[in-house]
Amino acid sequence: MKVIVLGAGLQGIATAMDLAWNENMEAVTIADYEFERAEKVAKICNDKYGPKVTPIHLDVSDFDALVEAITPFDVVINVVNYYWNVQVMKACLKAKKHYMDLGGLYVESVKQLKLDQDFKDAGLIAITGIGGCAGVTNISSAWAVNQLDDVEEIHFYCGCNDWSTTSKAFEVSYAIETIMDECRMNPIQFVDGEFKELEPHANKKVMNFSEPVGPQVVWNITHSELGTVPVSFVDKGLKQCTYSIGFPDELADRLEFLNLLGFSSRDPLEVDGVEVKPVRVLKKLMDDMPDDPDAVINDCDVIKTIVTGTKDGQRIEYTLESVCRPVKWWPELMGAQVYIGGASAWTAELLRRGLVTLTGVHGPELAVPAEPFFEEAAKREIYVEVSKKFLVGSNDWDAVAKKKQINQWD
Secondary structure, three states: OEEEEEOOOHHHHHHHHHHHHOOOOOEEEEEEOOHHHHHHHHHHHHHHHOOOEEEEEOOOOOHHHHHHHHOOOOEEEEOOOHHHHHHHHHHHHHHOOEEEEOOOOOOOHHHHHHHHHHHHHHOOEEEOOOEOOOEHHHHHHHHHHOOOOEEEEEEEEEEEEEOOEOOOOOOOOOOHHHHHHHHHOOOEEEEOOEEEEOOOOOOOEEEEOOOOOOEEEEEEOOOOHHHHHHHHHHHHOOOEEEEEEOOOHHHHHHHHHHHHHOOOOOOOEEEOOEEEOHHHHHHHHHHOOOOOOOOEOOEEEEEEEEEEEEEOOEEEEEEEEEEEOOOOOOOOOOHHHHHHOOHHHHHHHHHHOOOOOOOEEEOHHHHOOHHHHHHHHHHOOOOEEEEEEOOOOOOOHHHHHHHOOOOOOO
């Protein structure tokens, strides 16, 4: 299989490295607007695995150049900013290529699903949201849904912490532009069977994650899972679907400060007669921070999916949780990169093996078989733990909840 990866940023390097590591991948090309960045990623991969990864310059805003660049490949993995998802999908249709991306942050995901019939007519698969969150989360929900007769609620959570040492003043594990969008946008959630826009930091609460993260405050944000999962499982009776994220206190405070200062804005701002976008300035400042050759990576993401439904009349709750850490053979990558950037590479392997068979545009919960996907995840030291909760002698979960309240009769 020949794969082209669009974008050589935080996640593109992880995608390219995972593909290069896979002996079944014949050739990998890494494309970026900044050729030097693509060249750097290719060198890292080729130093490890031989001359397998080729860097090229590509501006995805140039549609004709994009079509020409992707034509020699079997699969396009789109790791550039999600604003370009539809553009890249249309290029894939013209070039007749399979497509994957890391998500459309709901707002783009709903646009992407409208291309479903076009991809079906072309006999192609487009998978939107095949990263970590979304991606591993979606497939975790699908595994649980498949154990149930019907499903009532699906809730996604991500907690994180970072014990890395670095001289960099500020560092994040995925695109700062996407993070600032998540800070800026009112959270869209699926509540009582319909999509609703909530207030910022809605439903703030403490979630207990596996160690080493442990208890962490989380809140609702708009996220890619919401763009596909409610649509995929509405016929199973789904009425509630939410996504919540948590950060260490210091990082949460910094992000909120930057948001309040205006660095999440994409609206042009005039400075000394020049128009600039604050979020692009923030990205540039972060990109220009010098690398720390003595940095020690030691981060952790814990992703948690809770699915509630019924089986044979009994109410059951499944919890699937994965602890995502760095791996020894990729010391250049944060644990967050290993699963966020890597999941599309695992899926490319499943596509190569003929295990991804749908055509059209789908979230990974429908397109990707769960257990083979989890087997690929385990090869990267990402393990999915499952717990099952149900009542013995009763099926009245509301009564149980009341007994856990201090004022149980209020």
